[in-house]
Amino acid sequence: MxxxxxxxxxxxxxxxxxxxxxxxxxxxxxxxxxxxxxxxxxxxxxxxxxxxxxxxxxxxxxxxxxxxxxxxxxxxxxxxxxxxxxxxxxxxxxxxxxxxxxxxxxxxxxxxxxxxxxxxxxxxxxxxxxxxxxxxxxxxxxxxxxxxxxxxxxxxxxxxxxxxxxxxxxxxxxxxxxxxxxxxxxxxxxxxxxxxxxxxxxxxxxIKPKTLLSETIENWLISTKGKDRKQLIYQLLTLGEPYLAVVFANTKEYVDEITEFLQNQGLKVAKIHGGIASRERKRVMRQIQHLDYQYVVATDLAARGIDIEGISHVINAELPRDLDFFIHRVGRTGRNQLKGTAITLYDPSDERAIDELEKRGIVFEPKEIKNGEVVATYDRNRRKKREKTPDELDPETIGYVKKQKKQVKPGYKKKIKQKIDKNNQEKRKIERRQQQRSAKKQKKNSNL
Incomplete structure (x- = not known):
């Protein structure tokens, strides 16, 4: 058509x-x-x-x-x-x-x-x-x-x-x-x-999207690992050469904070949020569209309300409070079949939100900054996938195993180990008895 x-x-x-x-x-x-x-x-x-x-x-x-x-x-x-x-x-x-x-x-x-x-x-x-x-x-x-x-x-x-x-x-x-x-x-x-x-x-x-994110978008997930988020954002913005990068934050206060930090590092940065006067926002938008700025820091007002051509990079300084806005933010890049990169910073407190996004069909590529470049890293769920509590353990022992993973007093660790060893010993006894019974049955059947 x-x-x-x-x-x-x-x-x-x-x-x-x-x-x-x-x-x-x-x-x-x-x-x-x-x-x-x-x-x-x-x-x-x-x-x-x-x-x-x-x-x-x-x-x-x-x-x-x-x-x-x-x-x-x-x-x-x-x-x-x-x-x-x-x-x-x-x-x-x-x-x-x-x-x-x-x-x-x-x-x-x-x-x-x-x-x-x-x-x-x-x-x-x-x-x-x-x-x-x-x-x-x-x-x-x-x-x-x-x-x-x-x-x-x-x-x-x-x-x-x-x-x-x-x-x-x-x-x-x-x-x-x-x-x-x-x-x-x-x-x-x-x-x-x-x-x-x-x-x-x-x-x-x-109209349901064929894919939640455009196929032209690389969707990266980077753990902050206790590092300063503003410093990480600065590194990500200066590692490559973005055509136009937008950094999203949840509050106008945090937008101001990130903007000030980046400006102090020598970057020319525009900011957009609801606390800026209408005339000023309009002026800044015109400057962004004329490519006077390479970096923009904004609240979600920009995710839904502003259509800026040519955004090559989107960085989520933090996950949006309303996860629906994740799609709106990331969807600012990778438009009209152009390639785009979306980067989400997270810490352990964001695990549940990341899990929810993955359940919705969002696929992340785990990345980290190493030796001045962004490289692939381990899946954050690798340990969960690898470490499974054995089905053979009884509920009481499963509780002890879980407690063992936490930091507890040395004396208590010894008790946990003794309980697990005892459980394993009893399990081996049961297995030996079953083997002896099986051997007796086989001998009896062979004599008939």
């Missing part, structure tokens, strides 16, 4: 060719025809699967240029995500025969200026964060009541960040026949009441 199969307007096909998009992704192939038919849709697929074009292509195609009214509203949970959708939409309308008006409404921008602009002209496509869009609607400046479609992008992230009440209020402003499109990486239980309230007989499409 090609994009021509969707019978989109010529200006959209021209924009797609300009951006070298020739073949739709699976989510686009399955959902665009449904959206074109006006169906309510719940699309569940991972980051990087092409969700943004999935809803923008058919909705822009259906915009009536002659109508000076809001026809499509799209909410995104972060300013960066809204900016990303806005930029893609601008690219898609670049060749339109007449102007298609697209407006972006996010916090941190001049609200008064937006109010004045809306008095003169309404956008045909409104994109923004839930709080600012609701603000514009409540001011009776953004008139959305005639809209034909409402898109909630990254719905699970919207829920996590606490913006679902605002989205709920926005949804309540539309007419009953509004087409609702909800896109999300996951569908949490707490999201279901909202979906049930607003969507009419929705088509639910879950």
């Amino acid at each position: 090609t994009f021509e199969s969707f019978m989109l307007q010529d200006f959209i096909n021209q924009a797609l060719k300009e951006n070298n998009f020739t073949q739709p992704t699976e989510v686009q192939e399955r959902l665009i025809p449904l959206i074109q038919k006006g169906r309510d849709v719940i699309g569940q697929s991972q980051t990087g699967s092409g969700k943004t074009h999935t809803f923008l292509l058919p909705l822009i195609d259906q915009i009536e240029i002659e109508k000076n009214e809001v026809q499509v509203v799209i909410t995104a949970p972060s300013r960066e995500l809204a900016e990303q959708i806005y930029q893609v939409a601008k690219q898609l309308v670049a060749f339109a025969p007449s102007e298609i008006r697209i407006a972006k409404f996010v916090g941190g921008t001049d609200k008064q200026k937006q109010l004045e602009q809306l008095q003169h002209q309404q956008p045909q496509l409104a994109i923004g964060t839930p709080g600012r869009i609701l603000d514009m609607v409540n001011e009776r400046a953004l008139l959305i009541h005639k809209s034909k479609a409402f898109v909630v992008d990254e719905a699970d992230m919207t829920l996590d960040l606490g913006f679902l009440p605002e989205v709920d209020q926005i949804a309540g402003k539309f007419s009953e026949d509004i087409q609702m499109l909800v896109f999300s990486a996951t569908i949490p239980e707490k999201l279901r009441p909202f979906l049930k309230k607003y969507l009419t007989r929705p088509v639910i499409e879950e």
Whole structure:
């Protein structure tokens, strides 16, 4: 299938060719025809699967240029995500025969200026964060009541960040026949009441990835072994020559700490987290996209909300608290069939989380830094796989064996050894008796 199969307007096909998009992704192939038919849709697929074009292509195609009214509203949970959708939409309308008006409404921008602009002209496509869009609607400046479609992008992230009440209020402003499109990486239980309230007989499409991670990604696991994590990160960033490397941490405080450490080592480092003012974040993002920085340190805001081209390395300074974000982080690299390297640092307290990721199908390559280079090392589970408690031991002795592996007092170790030796001695006695009985039986049978 090609994009021509969707019978989109010529200006959209021209924009797609300009951006070298020739073949739709699976989510686009399955959902665009449904959206074109006006169906309510719940699309569940991972980051990087092409969700943004999935809803923008058919909705822009259906915009009536002659109508000076809001026809499509799209909410995104972060300013960066809204900016990303806005930029893609601008690219898609670049060749339109007449102007298609697209407006972006996010916090941190001049609200008064937006109010004045809306008095003169309404956008045909409104994109923004839930709080600012609701603000514009409540001011009776953004008139959305005639809209034909409402898109909630990254719905699970919207829920996590606490913006679902605002989205709920926005949804309540539309007419009953509004087409609702909800896109999300996951569908949490707490999201279901909202979906049930607003969507009419929705088509639910879950696009499961063929592999959890792209085959072009090398997924390394490195034990910190009590070493300083910041020093390890510096080594990993400077061992090779990354095109663009992103280091992920869980808190803005730790992002600040890592950034300061790397800068003190002489690296030019950008940082992105929710504590940085919107205007500053936007400036830093532009600089990253222009390759002014080779190293970026960020919170998970960047994992879901920012699409940076050409990331060659991702380093998890620590595992994400929500393990679902592991895929989002690592998925920043290895895109468009380019090779990428993902590196996760861990210590013994992370064992359970690593086990859980492996159960989900994540495969790690154990690595270590040796003599200034990253080399393969032993599987961290090798001892567990090799050391198995003998089935012959009774439960009491198994307890002693387990205790023996711990550090205990010397006198107690002696008692444990005596107990195990005694058990083995009794086992040998039983075996000798069984052998003697077998020999007697054989002798008796031979005399018959």
